[in-house]
Each structure stands twice: as structure tokens, then as C-alpha cells.
Amino acid sequence: MVDDAEKKLLADVGRRIRETRAVQGLSLEQLARLTGISAPALSLIETGKRDPRLTTLRRIADAMRVSLATIIADGSHAAKASDRAPSGGYDLGEYQ
Amino acid sequence: MVDDAEKKLLADVGRRIRETRAVQGLSLEQLARLTGISAPALSLIETGKRDPRLTTLRRIADAMRVSLATIIADGSHAAKASDRAPSGGYDLGEYQ
């Protein structure tokens, strides 16, 4: 973590989860039972304070019947790292 | 983990990462330098033996210049967030 773009990613994903949950009228407690993930853990994820594992995200998506892509929906590539300078960006440089 | 669908998810995601890496002609060692993730860790992820964190997947996607969705691409759910049967599917049951 520590990184700034990563914190934004976690915050974005968390916000999408919370929005989806709100649409479905579920409480954290209810989603906790559906996913098997504790309510405190879900809270941390939704508020971007935790870096969830892939299968954790899947359980959340499944419980709410949305695709993983719906929750991830990065768009990250539009955001920032879209294009690299001719030989810029981060290449392997001198490491060959 | 332990779950079967979860193992399949990890295997699928790992395979997609490996395919993407192959297309770009990168070795694990090279991808390790680009991502800051060790080659052994990448190997475990690609072979579906590890459940990576969200930011780990992001670093991998970024390094290969593909979207997170490209790597996740579950396809399991086509459903949009909106439709949740009034009292259908798996509900909270008796837990109220």
C-alpha cells in the first residue's frame, strides 16, 4: 500500500461495493452472513482501509449477484498510466 | 480457500496473467522487476496457488499495461446490479 494510486483503487472499489449493497438494501450484518466475511472486515474494505484478497472480492460480488468486473471496474488505464514515452515509462532499463 | 469455485477463479486469473505475460515476451524475472513482486510470488499466483490482494493484481496489470478487468474477466455473472428477485435466489433465510 502506502502508494497513493493504490489507496485510491481501494477507496474506489470500496465505494462501489457500498453502493451496490445500498441498492440492494442490505446491511453489513446481512452481507456478512451471505459472504461469511465479518461485518467489521466488510466495513474496512468498503472504507478503503483494507486490501482484500481476490477470493474475498469474489465472495462479495457473488453474494450481491454482480460480476467481479462491476466491482473492480477499474478504468485505471484511462486514469493515468495510459501511455508511455517512446522508451520512457518503466522499462527494464539497463537490466536488459 | 478450500472452496472449489475459488480455486478455479485463482487458476483462471493466473492463466490469464501468464498468457498476457507470454504475449509480451516477459520472463517472470522481468515482470518481477517491473512490479516489485518477487518471481516466486508471481509463479504462485500464475499457477493459482496463491490468493493475491487487490493491489497486487493491480501492480501486475499496470506493469503489463492491461486493465484489471482484462485479468479478472470472470464472465461468471452477466447480471447487472439492479435485478435482485424480490425474495428469490438465496436470501437471508431464517436469519431474518
Next chain:
DNA sequence: AGCGATTTTACCGTAAAAGATAAGATTCCT
């Protein structure tokens, strides 16, 4: 077959995710 590169596996530390529980803080009511 043998060599070099790549990949896998194993072991050890550290850090962090996740469950449980409990205590605070919010928000939403009437």
C-alpha cells in the same frame, strides 16, 4: 545428451488480512 535459462518449490521472516468480540460513534426513527 548436456547447458543455460526459466520456472517451480521449499524454508524462513515480516506484514497484513480476516474472524471474533466488544466498545464507541453514527444515523434514523418516533
Next chain:
DNA sequence: AGGAATCTTATCTTTTACGGTAAAATCGCT
């Protein structure tokens, strides 16, 4: 305002991701 539900935060324990290193195993290659 008060009370109830919901959400957040804290603490503790267990599990596991991740890096480093090194040793196997695998895959080209000529």
C-alpha cells in the same frame, strides 16, 4: 430527546500473502 439499528474502530488470535534466498525441476537450445 431517547432508543434502536447500523456502522466504525480497537484488540487479540490465526492464517496467509509476500520478499529473499536457495535448491529442485522443467524447458528450450545447438
